[in-house]
Amino acid sequence: MEDRAVHKIKERPSLRGYYAEGNVGLSRVQEENIAPIRNEEIRLRELVAQLFKTWSSTWSSKDTTSASRFYSKDPDLVFYDIGPIHIGWDQYRKNIERSFNEIESLSLSLNDDLRIVIRDGLALTTATGHLEARSKEGKNSDSGIRFTGVWDKKDNVWQLVHDHWSPYRSSDR
Numbered sequence: 001m002e003d004r005a006v007h008k009i010k011e012r013p014s015l016r017g018y019y020a021e022g023n024v025g026l027s028r029v030q031e032e033n034i035a036p037i038r039n040e041e042i043r044l045r046e047l048v049a050q051l052f053k054t055w056s057s058t059w060s061s062k063d064t065t066s067a068s069r070f071y072s073k074d075p076d077l078v079f080y081d082i083g084p085i086h087i088g089w090d091q092y093r094k095n096i097e098r099s100f101n102e103i104e105s106l107s108l109s110l111n112d113d114l115r116i117v118i119r120d121g122l123a124l125t126t127a128t129g130h131l132e133a134r135s136k137e138g139k140n141s142d143s144g145i146r147f148t149g150v151w152d153k154k155d156n157v158w159q160l161v162h163d164h165w166s167p168y169r170s171s172d173r
Contacts, residue, residue, distance in 0.1 A: 037118055040118050041116050044118070044125055044151065047151075047158055048114055048147075052110045053108075054066045055106070056107050058096070059103065059105055062100045071089045072159040074161065075088035076088060077161050079092045080164040081165045082145075082166065101136070102135060102136055104135060107131070110127055110129045111129050122152055122153070123150070125147075125151065126147065126149075128145065129147060130142075131167065144167065145166070146166050147163065149162070
């Protein structure tokens with residue numbers, strides 16, 4: 001048996017889903033069974049990284065079109081960011097566009113602690129990152145940020161059905 005470095009997948013009975021942890025060698029049969037989950041994990045890692053980059057560029061471009069592709073358009077979904085609660089993507093988009101009048105620039109970066117739980121076409125992603133913002137009045141804000149995203153997979157496309165962004169102090173991590 002060849003010893004390969006792959007992600008170990010564990011079952012979490014309370015969630016009846018899976019999460020990736022560390023590197024471990026698995027048999028070929030085990031690898032074949034977890035390959036679809038590992039592929040989805042890779043896709044979600046790429047999506048979360050793109051989401052962070054897209055939100056940063058949204059503040060430069062003042063255009064929410066790019067960010068829109070990450071979100072389900074169901075009008076009853078709830079999204080939390082550092083500002084108000086948003087019900088549905090349309091309200092989220094409008095509130096973000098209103099904040100362009102107050103915020104000069106915003107930059108997000110993703111730390112290397114992304115965790116992913118996948119189950120039955122749903123995924124939970126959690127990560128921390130860094131937020132830097134500058135208001136139109138010249139006030140700077142610099143903070144750690146926590147991100148939680150709940151993703152739904154429909155027609156082979158992952159979209160956020162809930163996200164929650166909140167600041168934290170590095171001592172709270």
